[in-house]
Amino acid sequence: MSDKLGDTPAAEFRKHLHEIADWVADYREQISTLPISPNQKPGSIRAKLPGSAPEQTESFDDILRDFQQIIFPGITHWAHPDFMGYFGATTTNSGILAEILTGALNVNAMTWRTSPAATELETVVLDWLRQWLRLPETFGGVVYDTASIGSMHALAVAREKAASEVRERGLSGREDVPMFRVYASDQAHSSIDKAVIALGLGEQNVVRIASDAEFRMDVAALREAVIADARIGFKPLAVVATVGTTSTASVDPVREIASVCREHEMWLHIDAAYGGGLCVVPEMQWVIDRFELADSVVVNPHKMLFVPFDFSALYVRDIARLRRVFTLVPEYLRGDAAGAEINYMDYGVQLGRRFRALKAWMVWRTFGREGLAARIRDHLRLAQLFTDWVRSDARFELSAPTVMGVVCFRYIGHNDADSDRLNAEIVRTINASGKSYLMQTKLRDRTVIRLGLGNILTTEENVRRAWEIIRATADTV
Amino acid sequence: MSDKLGDTPAAEFRKHLHEIADWVADYREQISTLPISPNQKPGSIRAKLPGSAPEQTESFDDILRDFQQIIFPGITHWAHPDFMGYFGATTTNSGILAEILTGALNVNAMTWRTSPAATELETVVLDWLRQWLRLPETFGGVVYDTASIGSMHALAVAREKAASEVRERGLSGREDVPMFRVYASDQAHSSIDKAVIALGLGEQNVVRIASDAEFRMDVAALREAVIADARIGFKPLAVVATVGTTSTASVDPVREIASVCREHEMWLHIDAAYGGGLCVVPEMQWVIDRFELADSVVVNPHKMLFVPFDFSALYVRDIARLRRVFTLVPEYLRGDAAGAEINYMDYGVQLGRRFRALKAWMVWRTFGREGLAARIRDHLRLAQLFTDWVRSDARFELSAPTVMGVVCFRYIGHNDADSDRLNAEIVRTINASGKSYLMQTKLRDRTVIRLGLGNILTTEENVRRAWEIIRATADTV
Numbered sequence: 001m002s003d004k005l006g007d008t009p010a011a012e013f014r015k016h017l018h019e020i021a022d023w024v025a026d027y028r029e030q031i032s033t034l035p036i037s038p039n040q041k042p043g044s045i046r047a048k049l050p051g052s053a054p055e056q057t058e059s060f061d062d063i064l065r066d067f068q069q070i071i072f073p074g075i076t077h078w079a080h081p082d083f084m085g086y087f088g089a090t091t092t093n094s095g096i097l098a099e100i101l102t103g104a105l106n107v108n109a110m111t112w113r114t115s116p117a118a119t120e121l122e123t124v125v126l127d128w129l130r131q132w133l134r135l136p137e138t139f140g141g142v143v144y145d146t147a148s149i150g151s152m153h154a155l156a157v158a159r160e161k162a163a164s165e166v167r168e169r170g171l172s173g174r175e176d177v178p179m180f181r182v183y184a185s186d187q188a189h190s191s192i193d194k195a196v197i198a199l200g201l202g203e204q205n206v207v208r209i210a211s212d213a214e215f216r217m218d219v220a221a222l223r224e225a226v227i228a229d230a231r232i233g234f235k236p237l238a239v240v241a242t243v244g245t246t247s248t249a250s251v252d253p254v255r256e257i258a259s260v261c262r263e264h265e266m267w268l269h270i271d272a273a274y275g276g277g278l279c280v281v282p283e284m285q286w287v288i289d290r291f292e293l294a295d296s297v298v299v300n301p302h303k304m305l306f307v308p309f310d311f312s313a314l315y316v317r318d319i320a321r322l323r324r325v326f327t328l329v330p331e332y333l334r335g336d337a338a339g340a341e342i343n344y345m346d347y348g349v350q351l352g353r354r355f356r357a358l359k360a361w362m363v364w365r366t367f368g369r370e371g372l373a374a375r376i377r378d379h380l381r382l383a384q385l386f387t388d389w390v391r392s393d394a395r396f397e398l399s400a401p402t403v404m405g406v407v408c409f410r411y412i413g414h415n416d417a418d419s420d421r422l423n424a425e426i427v428r429t430i431n432a433s434g435k436s437y438l439m440q441t442k443l444r445d446r447t448v449i450r451l452g453l454g455n456i457l458t459t460e461e462n463v464r465r466a467w468e469i470i471r472a473t474a475d476t477v
Numbered sequence: 478m479s480d481k482l483g484d485t486p487a488a489e490f491r492k493h494l495h496e497i498a499d500w501v502a503d504y505r506e507q508i509s510t511l512p513i514s515p516n517q518k519p520g521s522i523r524a525k526l527p528g529s530a531p532e533q534t535e536s537f538d539d540i541l542r543d544f545q546q547i548i549f550p551g552i553t554h555w556a557h558p559d560f561m562g563y564f565g566a567t568t569t570n571s572g573i574l575a576e577i578l579t580g581a582l583n584v585n586a587m588t589w590r591t592s593p594a595a596t597e598l599e600t601v602v603l604d605w606l607r608q609w610l611r612l613p614e615t616f617g618g619v620v621y622d623t624a625s626i627g628s629m630h631a632l633a634v635a636r637e638k639a640a641s642e643v644r645e646r647g648l649s650g651r652e653d654v655p656m657f658r659v660y661a662s663d664q665a666h667s668s669i670d671k672a673v674i675a676l677g678l679g680e681q682n683v684v685r686i687a688s689d690a691e692f693r694m695d696v697a698a699l700r701e702a703v704i705a706d707a708r709i710g711f712k713p714l715a716v717v718a719t720v721g722t723t724s725t726a727s728v729d730p731v732r733e734i735a736s737v738c739r740e741h742e743m744w745l746h747i748d749a750a751y752g753g754g755l756c757v758v759p760e761m762q763w764v765i766d767r768f769e770l771a772d773s774v775v776v777n778p779h780k781m782l783f784v785p786f787d788f789s790a791l792y793v794r795d796i797a798r799l800r801r802v803f804t805l806v807p808e809y810l811r812g813d814a815a816g817a818e819i820n821y822m823d824y825g826v827q828l829g830r831r832f833r834a835l836k837a838w839m840v841w842r843t844f845g846r847e848g849l850a851a852r853i854r855d856h857l858r859l860a861q862l863f864t865d866w867v868r869s870d871a872r873f874e875l876s877a878p879t880v881m882g883v884v885c886f887r888y889i890g891h892n893d894a895d896s897d898r899l900n901a902e903i904v905r906t907i908n909a910s911g912k913s914y915l916m917q918t919k920l921r922d923r924t925v926i927r928l929g930l931g932n933i934l935t936t937e938e939n940v941r942r943a944w945e946i947i948r949a950t951a952d953t954v
Contacts, residue, residue, distance in 0.1 A: 005851060005852055005855050005936075006852075006933060006934060006936070007505075007569055007570050007933045007934060008569075008570045008571060008843065010502065010505065010506050013502060013505065013570040013574075014498070014499070014502035016570075016574055017498035017499075017501055017502050017573075017574070017577075018495060018498050020498070020574055020577050020578065021491070021494035021495050021497070021498040021577075022491070022494075023578075023581075024494055024577065024578075024581040025487065025490060025491035025494050027581055028484075028487065028490065028581070029487050037590070038593055038594075040593055042589055042593070042597075042818035042819075043597070043818075044593075045593055045594050045597040045598070046597040046598075046600055046601055049597075049598070049601050051601075051604065052604075052605060052608055053605035053606075053608070053609065053841050053842075053845075053846055054841075054842055054845045054846065055845050055846045055847050056845040056847055056848070057843065057844055057845045057847075057848050058842045058843065058845065060571070060574070060843065062842075063571075063839055063842050063843065067578065067835075067839075070594075071594045071598060071835070072594070073594075074592070074593045074594025074597065075582055075584060075592050075593075075594050075595070076584060076590070076591055076592040076593070077582075077584075078582075078583060078584050078585065078591075078592075079582075079583060085591075086585070086591075089583060089585075090583075091581070091583040092484055092485075093484050093485045093490040093493075094485060094537070094540075095580070095583075096494075096577075096580050096581050096583075097490075097493055097494070097497055097537070099576065099577070099579075099580030100494075100497050100498075100501065100573075100576070100577050100580060101497065101500075101501075101544065102576075103572070103573050103576030103577060103580065103785060104500075104501040104504055104505070104568070104573050105552055105554075105555075105556075106555060106556060106566060106567075106568040106572075106573075106785045106786055107552060107553060107554075107555050108555065108563070108566075108786055112519055113514070113553070114553055114555075114562075114563075115551070115552055115553040115555075116515055116517055116519070116521075116522055116551045116552075116553070117515075117522050117547075117548045117549070117550075117551025117552050118552070120519075120520070120522040120523040120526075120551065121522070121523075121526070121548060123523055124523055124526050124528075127528065128529060128530035129530075131529055131530070132530065145622055145827060145829070145831075146827045146828060146829045147829075148826050148827050148828050148829070149826060149827060152675070152826055156674075156675060159677070166677065166679070167674050167679070167680055168679060168680050168681050169679040169681060169682075170648070170656070170657075170673075170677050170678045170679025170680075170681075170682055171647070171648040171649040171677040171678075171679075172648040172649065172651070172654040172655065172656055172657065172677075172678075173654070173655060173656040174649065177649040177650070178649065178650060179647070179649055179650040180647075180649065189807070189828075190805045190806075190807040190828070191826070191828055193805055194803060194805055194826045194828075195826065196647075197633075197644050197802065197803065197805075198629070198633060198675060198676065198803075198826050199675065199676070199677055200636070200643065200647050200648040200649075200676055200677030200678070201647045201648075201649075201677070202643070202644075202645060202646045202647025202648075203644055203645050203647075204645050204646060204647075205646075205647055246807065247808065302829075308580060308583045309583055309585055309829060309831060310829055310831055325674065326671060326674065328667045328670055328671055328674075329667075330666070330667040330723065331724065331918050331919035334917075334919075341519035341520075342519075349625050349626060349629055349668070349671045349672065349675050350622060350623045350625050350626060351623060351625050351666075351667070351668055351671075352622070352623045352624075352625070352779075352786060352787055354622075354786060354787055358544075358548070361540075362540055362544075364530050364531075365530075365531055365535045365539075365540050366485065366534065366535065366537065366540065367534055368530075368531045368532050368533040368534045368535065369530050369531065369532045370532050370533055370534075371533070371534045374482060375482055375483075378482050440811075441808050442808035442811075456483060456484045457483060457484060459482075459483070
């Protein structure tokens, strides 16, 4: 409500802040009692909302009522302890508190001067994470929204390194620019293809390398593909090694892939968006083994390290090279130059940048490295426990080794086609019930059920209930 | 603090939420008393922070104390009523409340199913804004973080339309792909160059067209450049018309540019990141005249429409084409397909997407279209008032017409070089004082002072004080 210019009245705002504070506290306390996801038809929420914006001011009470009655019932509760879709969501109480402060400050971290603390804290938390990842100091970092954007920038640097003056002259109409090829396993994330599309390299130049029985890139197949491509005139540009693939969380053999990259002068990009988070768990350090051999590494603290969405870190061995590809300081920002400072706008397409560092800083301090490790370790334990349950029930089979917080398994039908249908039906039925939330994926062309752990609220009881629901649902489909 | 697994204790969280609520309310109430920006040296904040992450848990009180003592003094207060840098910041009380809810929900709006209400509300607010912009229903929209990313996607669609199978085959090593050229005025935003770099089109293929005396693209010069390029074998790809340029908020002649685009079968992209916000002000509708002739339009509600950062809307006439360039549904998301729904992940590089629609919806309902218009109108009035003051002081001169909430002016020195030095010095001195915050830019190679209005808290008193500080500072440099 505002009957004059300026913002809404201060006293009302304070009252609403406290109302929302209680709403948030109640939400977090009661989240386990909510249906995880709405069982609605597309368009049903939109149908309840006006098709045009209001002409006049509306009261906060009316807006909050509509939020509660129309929007909230249409939310999928990623933070629900029984939500086991995708990679576990990373809402945390301290993350929420940080997001509130970030929203209130609403600064733009494009240059150092536009908010010195935002830039310097970004440098600090990037350095903390770099140390956890055991990357040498030669690696510099930058925070983006998503790993998709991080991988795009990494491959842009690779492109620039492999051909002269791509920044300046582009790719087309040039006889001195070869046809590039980018290699990734058949389990790699779709963001690699999207990055290659955006960069003008051509989707068909993403060469999918077969994975082995444990869904890790087959390095012999990689080497063969690279040699074969080079022989017919392609220029092998980069290999994307995935550490924690989306379907099974498998880990590509980084050391061996790095050798192939060295042999053929290719860029090594590690997509550790999910798996990189294990850097804080001492007994899981094998997962980040040889990261220092990479040219670039992307890790999403919003996937395993309890930082709310969005926060993705890209590290580049020669970060000055990334800067050379993208720096471009317009006149209206030249006055910002202070000399020795970092201006993160220089490291990417996006000029405007949220102050994302604060939430990483608050969450990581709240738990400490040991606290993060203890929680992740427990999710790994639960994943192994669930794996044991699957193994012990003859009606089910494990579809992949359980490496991290992801379990892929399958209800066994009369034949493969029957199994595909049944497993998809199980996931659909369970998700529609609102009582648990799982995903399906395909492995070797067969539909399997995928359980993803990582929610901070998820306990053994939740995982046990999920298993009961899965077994009960399997009986009915 | 957490002595066991799971999240921090609920009772403590509730207490902290209320503490933060009061902190936010106090901050907003007292913001005008704060120094606008810190006068620190690069590295001074970082020097106060531990170089490595803590091993053990730390208390919220300790973290909040460090936030207040170390981080907060290093913040540039974009929402300060005396902050007149860049484009006016758009923090609003209702926007902050919305960001709190968004942070608590922390859903990912990648597919409809990952949170139906997030997707449907995005469709709703995009449609509200489309109506304000008087774009026909044939235009479909998508929300990104920044206009930089929006323009990159728009030009990716242009690239795909102009050459066959760029998505599939890329740009290099193909005789059937010409050298593309993209045209923008010498006042256009650096994001256009960055988009062209990322897309592999080559920075030198951004052709900067001279602007006229009022900093609007010279359409005759555009036509000549296009014809000359086509004659020597370039393929004119797209023209970017800017509506509200960064330095002066000038408006390129969209109707005439559209004619040139039609003549030469070029894509017309309108960068109305700032100026598009005037769509809600009836008497300023000339600014959005002929937007319907564009192939794509980008508008940043986080620039003029009081939506907190980040929220940028891209509209594409044939949005199905954008989808064809970027859609790529991996197996682990196929289960999400519900049939009739929109999955916004299909419209861009980024898979993960914040729930950005909520803040637009809450802010726009709080003020209503009339309330938004009244506030923007007042900023336009203040810009004109300031312009009058500059005109009435013989020591200063106006450097560009005042079209929107931006005023460019210059203190007159003994000669051009002297003036450049003095104006840069005035801006530096004022910004270091923390009492006002302005920018410098260059127009026709001369350094000028740039005042940007748009903060919801800025009143005539603030603008008057800025003018007094500028005049007093000019006396001392």
